[in-house]
Amino acid sequence: MNTFKNKDGKQILMAMVKGIQANKEYLGEVDGLIGDGDHGMNMNKGFTLFESRFADKEFSFTEGLEELGTILFAEIGGSMGPIYGTILNDAASAGEDEEDIDVKVLAEMLRSGLAGLQEIVQAQVGDKTLVDTLEPAVKSLEESAVLGEEFSLALNKMKEAATDGRDSTKDMVAKFGRSSRLGERSKGVLDAGATSCCIILTAMADAMIELLS
Amino acid sequence: MNTFKNKDGKQILMAMVKGIQANKEYLGEVDGLIGDGDHGMNMNKGFTLFESRFADKEFSFTEGLEELGTILFAEIGGSMGPIYGTILNDAASAGEDEEDIDVKVLAEMLRSGLAGLQEIVQAQVGDKTLVDTLEPAVKSLEESAVLGEEFSLALNKMKEAATDGRDSTKDMVAKFGRSSRLGERSKGVLDAGATSCCIILTAMADAMIELLS
């Protein structure tokens, strides 16, 4: 299949939650190296709050993204509230009228999320933030859509692009956020946001692939 | 010889100073076990102050005791200021008119110091304080005086009495001072004041023995 039903999307959200929960400690460690060590905790708090409120409810993929985004935004604060809140909410808005999600719709949703983010932060590719994961992931999906590739193939390619993007942050000097004050000292380790973004996109893609098969 | 000249007593005082300085850390450790760990520091501060003010001056044994006592009393404070200050000042007063110091004079001096102390503290033998060192030491000197023993022999006996007295505090329960709040928990270790008193008396006796020979 090349599409899944938007209304079947709950399990995708739940997989994203599991991805963050399983990596809480790891994300804290990554953030601890050049940030303040709370990234795993912040993300886990928001995603777990979503889980506890919505595990027993029915919701579509876009509804789930919207609710998760709103929780991050309104109840978590920090940098992650506005950043992931904006990405998720804007992605949800772009897809909320769709019954079926295909490569093209997903690409448009994530592009919309990224565009929303870039309205509030100035970070570009190369600045050692989650933009370094998200931008190549979105681009990969867009290319797959143009080429008319299979959804699963597109998702696997996106995962690779996200992973490469994440890894690319290792040799970068941070330009935004807490670690930007380190200058050259910020080199040599992954960016925490780029890492969590890769975890989220990977969990999402894997859950979609399962749904598609 | 069975006497030494009061006016030759500077080296006795300097030996007492060295005794405390050499045991600063040790006294701190002993006090740390059931007190607050500052006994070595407190004693060292007072004795070293005395050294720095009087190393270049001439003074007799009783003058030295008086000056050391006054420094402890007026500049150190804590418990040691009044306690050793009183012992030393009262001992000095009892001997200040003597040209020659013999067993009897020394016994009277230290008895006088102990009596002065007991005017300000209630501790008796058995209460795990420096009284447990000082009282048997004084008694030993008094006995030697009655028996007419050689001064050196008397001093060696006094050292033994002081050491036994110090060691006797090990199995006692503290009744006064900081460690008294420990009750049974104060058993098993020496009392800090009993230990410093033994160090002072031993250094004093050894210096006197040297002076006598």
Place this chain on the structure above:
Amino acid sequence: MPRIMNNPDDIVDEMLNGFLKAHADIVEATDNKRVVKAKNIPADKVGVVTGGGSGHKPAFIGYVGKNLCDAAAVGEICSSPTAAAFLDSFKAADQGQGVACLYGNYSGDNMNVKMAVKMAKKQGITVKTVVANDDVASAPKEQCEKRRGVAGEVLMWKVGGAKAAKGGNLDEVIAAAQKAIDNTRSVGIGLAPCTLPAVGHPNFEIKPGTMEVGIGHHGEPGIAVCKLENAAEMAKRMVDVVVPDYPFEAGDEVVALVSGLGATPVMELYVLYDEIECLLKEKGIHVYRPYVGNYFTSMEMMGATLTLMKLDDELKELIDTPANSMGLKQN
């Protein structure tokens, strides 16, 4: 780190409960449990708001009170409050004369404040902002818009709060607070790290026998790691960072604020202040008003910050205005 806490996830809410009970004469709760407001805000004055992550006591809620901030938004430990909390703080502080939001330069706070200001505008509340960037060690002077806000924020709140209390309009309050922070420079020296309660181990390291010069309030590394120095040397190092940056000069009158980072005994802050005051005097810089104590901390970090603010007549008057909050009481 042995702590007095229950579930670390609840520490901020429980702290707020205790804070509100302990200081009921000065502050009160609002409908948003992450917003604390001053009691009896005088009518018709410009509202003054701040906010930031928790774990910095007395900052931020400890500066809500008379002639200081009217409301504060409360975040998780070391994490910006939500935009919603900032918005509700604006509402709690607004008396129809607009709101001055005086906060520190951290990316989370910047984003959340920006969004809250937008939302407030839609609801008819005018909010203007001043962003504290007093931490010299966090960026070179040419990029001072990147610098963090640290203990200098306390002086910004003092000045902005006093200006509002004296009847300044929104632009005047903003101008005074902006002048306060523009005239202010800080630097911190860290001696031991802190631990996020929910993480349980320090998230950075200061090797025994070393110190981190220019450390941030969350352990952000500074400009140099060097061997642990004595108080006189530390004082010189701090003065040598802060004084030339502004620069403070002979004849200047300043506020000098020495704040502990949390676990350093207050006794040691006085030792440090004694050295600093002597160095400033040597340079002909006169301390018009000293503040020494725990004014802006990072849980149980050890170390201290030095903050200097150059005074003019207006700033003197505003610094001298009485104030009453948990963190700052002045007659």
Place this chain on the structure above:
Amino acid sequence: MPRIMNNPDDIVDEMLNGFLKAHADIVEATDNKRVVKAKNIPADKVGVVTGGGSGHKPAFIGYVGKNLCDAAAVGEICSSPTAAAFLDSFKAADQGQGVACLYGNYSGDNMNVKMAVKMAKKQGITVKTVVANDDVASAPKEQCEKRRGVAGEVLMWKVGGAKAAKGGNLDEVIAAAQKAIDNTRSVGIGLAPCTLPAVGHPNFEIKPGTMEVGIGHHGEPGIAVCKLENAAEMAKRMVDVVVPDYPFEAGDEVVALVSGLGATPVMELYVLYDEIECLLKEKGIHVYRPYVGNYFTSMEMMGATLTLMKLDDELKELIDTPANSMGLKQN
């Protein structure tokens, strides 16, 4: 322990230099460098004096000020001031109406105060004393004359200072201070030890994962070592020691003072106070006035003390009297 200091032997003198510079509006030096006095002591009032070892900031000099103590004698770290310092404090405080010396029950202080009182008498100054013994854990009730004075001393100074300020004569001041301490009970829980600067290593141990219930302000062990508990359990343990000893009963109005021991973040004190207030409320005990903060510390010890004082009309009035010192400012 990374410290901000120069030679540890000079830390008290250097701290005093910084303290006097930082609080020149409240205190001033005297001819005895180990005696600090309040500025502008009103004529014709009873003098109020305290004193004790250093390292307990704000105690003792932090409670010298308006409507509090008029002078304080300063000792070495954790060591009683000399008799001479107490005597000079009496002289600094005396306005011809006699002096109330309000201090804590430690053998060094007892000896030095006793001698100083004798010397003062020879010089024509009448001094009467109240010895604080509020620490429940330091001796059984039958031997309460052996108990240590801890944070309850702050309330004794507050009450005694206010009574003197209101024109009470020496016997009235002594009676009020004695009533204050008789109505007061405290207990401390220690989570981490402190280190004497000149010694350089902690002089006692609190094993990780454990806590010392009933710890003294110098690390004197208490009544039990138990596993580290959460805030709710610690609060219960403290309330269960303090409440039945006095005993405080339903309908009682109390002052509740929760003080940090030094390095515990103030945030955690609020968490603890929240729990304590709930437990007291359950018992029908009403907190008339809470104090939460670092009121009596032991350098960088971690942990907290709880102090309760039963109020009557006189004590309420005296507790409510404004005060101004470094450690306690109250309008």
